[in-house]
Amino acid sequence: MEFRDIVNRDIVNLENCEDEAIHIPGLIQPHGFLIALDVETKTINVCSENLKEFLNIDYTAVLGKNIDSVFKFSLGTYINKIQEENGERKITFNELCWGNLLAFTVHKSGNSIIVEGETTENLPNEEARLYNASKKLLSYIEDTSSLKDLCNSVAKAIKEITGYDRVMIYKFDSEYNGEVYAEVKEKQLEPFLGLHYPHTDIPSQARALYIKNLLRIIGDVNYRPIKLYTYTNSKLETLDLGLSVLRSVSPIHLQYLNNMGVGATLTVSLLHKGKLWGLIACHHYSTKFLSQEVRNTVKLHGHFITSQIDVRILNEQYEISRQVNQCVDNLTAKELPFIRASVQELFRDDAIYNLCNSNGVVAFINGEFYLKGDVPELNKLERYTNLLFKEQHQNTYISSNMPQVHKLENGVLEEFPGVLFYKLDNENYIAWFREPTIRTITWAGDPNKAIEKDKNGLSPRKSFQSFEERVKDTSKPWLTPEIVAAQKFRLFLQSLVRSILTNEDKERQRILSEHLKAVNSELENISWISTHDLQEPLRKIRIMASTLIENSEQYQVTDLAFKRITRMSKSAERMQNLVRNILDYNKTSAELQELEEIDFYALICQLEEDLKESLSEERATIQVSKDLPTISGIPFLIKQCVLNIISNALKFKHPERDVVIEVYNDLADEKSDLYYVLSIKDNGIGFDQEHEDKIFRIFSRLHSKSEFEGTGIGLAFCKKIMLKHNGFIRASGVKDEGAIIRLYFPK
Amino acid sequence: MNNYSIYYLDDDEDDTILFEEAVMAIAEQQSLKIHLHISEDGNRFLENIKNDKAAGKVIFLDINMPIKSGFEYLNDLRSNQNLSSVPVVMYSTSANESNIFKSQQLGANYYAIKPNSMNDLKKIIHKAISIDFQKETAPPNNFLFNQLVG
Known part of the structure; x- marks a missing residue:
């Protein structure tokens, strides 16, 4: 075989x-x-x-x-x-x-x-030792309040259990830059606590493996890797060692550790909500191996930390929450009257910007600025808030890095990169600002030179000397409890401002109503003057004229003089009518009258009787339908109103036909469910519908005086009478065909 | 030929001239003998009336006068035993209902609104002297004098 x-x-290098x-x-x-x-x-x-x-x-x-x-x-x-x-x-x-x-x-x-x-080796009593160490974990819950303290305690425990020279707990930020969050080490070693490591130090596929394989150990950084063999005929090409405990480490990582002078490492992943939250990283400056039991104990410690993350973060937030709520309570507990000075009072208290740990706060309320703490200069503020008004969503805009997402030439965003903005209404707002935290990040070596180039090619950096980088254009991020406190205060301010405005409205109305009263009493005086001082001379002009006209022969009045005097007298008469009509018109509002039930049918019949002579003179007829409503109103005013309308019908009669006036209850009107609609229709000369508004305006006339006599008060008077009855009046007309006046009385 | 005495109290010279002219015209047209006593300041006004023994006496009182208003004179007349039954016509430019009502309350017999023509003035005066106030009690709706003549 x-x-x-x-x-x-495959050749691996840093590139x-x-x-x-x-x-x-x-x-x-x-x-x-x-x-x-x-x-x-x-x-x-x-x-x-x-x-x-x-x-x-x-x-x-x-x-x-x-x-x-x-x-x-x-x-x-x-x-x-x-x-x-x-x-x-x-x-x-x-x-x-x-x-x-x-x-x-x-x-x-x-x-x-x-x-x-x-x-591995069986150490005597090891199990008991580990059991005790694990048991100690529980005491940490009680002895430490912050997550950091807890990490410190755990690091210390791990160092005791494993004997590594240095035990660190890394915490990653959102970009996986690591920070040494807790550290316990041998005295002689240089501290790494607080150092940051760029995310490039742990490439993403390494992070993926950390998630799968929670514990990794390198017993000897200078080890000689052992090859894996298969038999030639096997189909196997590669073997995935992702979960293997012995997997050989990337040579680059080994070089990195070598550059740091590290001899052995143990790495335990800290997972939180499926993401790599941090690492327990143990360094030893010579070789070091661990038994399974010790490894498991370290893992347990890791789990313990991650199980506490949520609780501790909540704890920390709770503390912030308590502080900011105290600020809000201080402000809202003030017993403030509903006046603008109350807003000033709020803005005298430091709590107003401390309630969300901001540097300063601005509110714009009905044309006035209220400030406390450090805020943009007023001449720069407007462009800032214009931007916020534009960008706000649901009346809110929150950012801690304005200059990175927006541009303004005046540099104000850079001065205040953090903002918490709330619209109170379309023009009013409150905004809290944060100055940039020129955050000093201490990197372990220059993060931009994490990879160094020399004659041998690229290699991981050899210098881990701390490197300070100043990060600007951002403020401290706004934390949930701070945002909640700001929202709470904003609601409080909103309701205070509303109350103040309502109050101011009331005050304005009071002044206005006093002013109105004064004006009214003045008007009543004028009415009195009109009755006497205006009427008097007019009457005299007329009566003097009458002595001349009635005895024209005796006084040798010529024909021309007779005509002139007659015209003079007529003018005086018109003036008298005007004055009298104005008086009546004013009387409508001046006096409070008792309401009475008015039967419209009876009223029209009576008017018909009263006007008998003028009606027959004009050859006019009134057709009254019997189903007219009974309304409640002031009799003399209603009578005056109908009289004015009928007088108009007579006055504006069509030259080619006799006047027919119809009075009926208009049930077809679209408002007839809410109003009694009394319609008075004539067959006179009518008017253009476009003039409807005009005919109800006082002194406005559609015809010349020589065509039709009148003061132009009649329909204005009707309109006023209807208003007094909580009703209204409408006119519709067709030129040369007639007009319909509708009176709407509320049911 | 009947004898009439008309007492007219008004501070307005125009009105007193016109009134006098009207009385003269009536006297001439109707062949009546009318004594017209015009006073502009109310001085000895009440005494003069008291001392007048004429059978037909009518008093015309303007309302709006300086110092003492027509209502006050009316009140004086009605509170004087000897004068309480002398017919009084309140004679004013004002058609204000409250003035009319007040006049009635204070015991005036008629209320005449100063007219716009000489003819109407003559009618008013003629009407006033032709009423037999001993017999006549004006019904409330006839109180407005110039409704009768206007």
Whole structure:
């Protein structure tokens, strides 16, 4: 039988290390052996070259054989168990072989079952020691409050259990840049705590493996990799060692560790919600191997950290939440009157910007700015808020990196990259601002030179001396409790502002109504003046004129003078009518009258009687339908209203036909369900519908005075009367055919 | 030929001239003997009436006057035992209902709105002197004097 190795000989260097197929190296670390067998046939098709060191049998002697025919101990039960597994479970057990205690790990990889064995030793009392160490975990829950403290305690425990020179807990940011979040180390070692590692230090396929394979160990960074062999006729090309414990590490990673001076490592993945949250990274400066039990204990510690992440984050948020809510409570507990000074009062309290840990806050409320703390200068603010108004969604805009997403030339975004913006209404708003945190990130080496080029080509950096980078254009991100507190305050402010505005409205109305009262009483005075002082001279003009006209012969009045005096008298009469009509018009609003039931049919009949003479003079008839409604109103006003309408019908009669006026209850009107609609229809000259508004305006006339006499008050008066009755009036007309006036009285 | 005495109290000179002219015209047309006593300031107004023994006496009172209004004179007349039954016509430009109502309340016999023509004025005065106030009690709706003549 002939054999071949399955070593992956693709050339790996830093330029393609992102693509390196690290899961199929075809090599393992030398501190154990690896056998792979076909799931179906149980034939061994892969074996590591070093099998003999552990099991006293050469790899050439086992390849192609059935597993049961090779080994004394029985793997059967474990293999059967693994065979049934679909997941990525591993089975571990210890077995004494050729005088060595071996730690076995069995797992499935594709169509193969991989069996790995490492030498291990039974330390006395180890189980009790580990049990106690694990038990201690529970006490950490109580002894530490923050996640960081907890990580520190766990790191310390791991160092005690494993004896690594340095135990670090990494935490990744959203871009997988790592930060040394907790560290416990031998005194003489340089601290790495707080250092950041660029995401390029752990390429994505390595991260993927960290998620699958939670624990990785490199016992000796300078190990000589052991080749895996298969027999020449086997169909196997590569073997996926993704879950293997002995998998040989990428040479680049080894060089990286070498550059750091590290001799052995242990890495445990910290998974949170399916994502790589961080790592427990243990470094030793010489070789170091661990028993299965210790490895499992470290894993348990890892699980413990991740199980606490949510709780601790909640805890931290709770603390922030408590602080910011205290601020909001301080503000909302103030007993504030509903005046603008109350807003100023709120803006005197530091709590107003501390409530979301901002640097400053601005509110724009009805034309006034209110400020506290550090905020953009007013001349720059407008462009900032214009932008926010444009970008806001559901009245809100939240950002901690404005300059990275928007551009404004005046530099204001760079001054305040963090903003929490809320619209109060279409023009009012409140906005909290955060200045840039010129965040200092201490990288382990210059992250831009993580890969160094020298005469030997590219290699991972050799310098891990801390490198400071200042990150600008961002502020601290807004945390949920801060946003919630800001929202709470915004609602409070909104309702306060509303109350203030309502109050101011009331005050304005009070002033207005006082002003109105003054104006009204003045108007009443004017009415009195009109009654007397205006009427008086007009009457005298007329009566003086009448003495001349009535005795024209006696006073030798010529024909021309007679005509002029007559015209003069007529003008005075018109003026008198105007004054009287204005008085009536004003009286409508000035006086409060008792409402009475008014039977429209009776009212029209009475008017018909009163107007008998004028009607017969004009050869006019009124047709009254009997189903007219009874409404409640002020009798003399309603009578005046109908009288004015009928007078108009008589006045604007068509020269070629006798006047017919119909008065009826219009049930077909679209508003007749809510109103009694009294319609008065004539067959006069009508009007253009476009003039409807005009005919109800006081002193507006559609005809010249010589055509039709009138003061232009009649329909305006009707409109006012209808308003007083909570109703309204409409006119529709067709030129040369007639007009319909409709009076709407509420039912 | 009947004797009439008309007492007219008004501060407005135009009105008193017109009134006098109207009375003269009536007297001439109707061949009546009318004594017209016009006063512009109310001085000795009440005494003069009291001392007048004429059978037919009518008083015309303007309402809107300085110092003392027509209502106050009306009140004085009605509270004076000797004068309480003398017919009084309130004579004013105002058609204000409250004025009319007040006049009636205070015991005026008629209310005449100052007319726009000499003819109407003559009718008013003639009507006032031709009523036998001893017999006549004006029904409320006839209170508005110039409804009768206008």
